[in-house]
Amino acid sequence: MLTMGWSNILSLFGAMLILAALPSLSVLTVSSKSASGGFIHGLFAALGVVLGDIIFILIALWGLAFLRGAMGDFFVILKYISGIYLSWLGINTIRAKVNNQSLAKVDVKSLSSSFSAGLLITLADQKAVLFYLGFLPTFVDVNNIAYLDIAVIILTAILTVGGVKIFYAFLAHRSGLLISRQxxxxxxxxxxxxxxxxGVFLLISS
Incomplete structure (x- = not known):
């Protein structure tokens, strides 16, 4: 049974829409992927960002302390792995050839790298967990939350965060057609x- 009222749902939608539109690391990642590699790369980076936000929402609803306790040392190991992989993605991004944005066949592996970049750049922002911990209780009673409420919150995140990031990808792609290779x-x-x-920050802070 849904415990959130329509006013709360609409307020949550508006708040997340505004926050998603603010300049951030994820916006830069999505925009750069789209401008240099084509809209499809920006789209996959945006999907990675959305998944990262969904993970943060679930962590915030279940409790970060519970997650740390359940995962134990694996939580730290996961940070090391994420730091190394994100650094590797960064190196590959710097070394990547600039796409002329033609309709040539897209490499699936490069798309997975764009998705991973969006996901990890979002997960690396650990302050976002604390943000959601303080943000969500404004719109829903986290102590009496129902599964339907969680589904509505996730759907809201998909529509707002996903919609905004994809729009950024579209704009970057359009402008990318006019941007020089340099x-x-x-x-x-x-x-x-x-x-x-x-990535380095994750490694030294683990």
Whole structure:
């Protein structure tokens, strides 16, 4: 049974829509992937960001302390793995060839890298968990939350976060058609350096 009222659902939708539109690391990642590799890469990066937000929402609803206790040392190991992989993605982004955005066949492996970049750049922002822990109770009673409430919150995240990031990917793709190869290369360097920095931060903070 749904415990959230329509006013709360609409308020949550509006708040998440505004927050998703704010400039952030995920926006830069999605935009750079789309501008340099084509809209499909921006789309997959956006899907990774959405999955990261869904994971954060579930963690916030279930409790970060419970998750840490349940995972134990594996929680720390997971941070190391994420840091190394994110750094590797950053290096590959810097080394990647700039796509001319033609209708050539897209490499599935490169799409998975774009998805992983979006996911890990989101998961690396551990403050987001604390944000959701303080944000969600404003709209729903987390102590008496129903499964239908969780489904509504996740659907809201998909529509707002996903919609906004995909829109950013579309804009970056359109502008990317007018951006020179040199500027696309600079965008790749910026995005790659960002991923490496976040990956290193995860490693030294683990």
């Amino acid at each position: 500027n696309k290369r600079i965008m790749n360097y910026l995005a790659g350096a960002l991923m490496i920095s976040v």
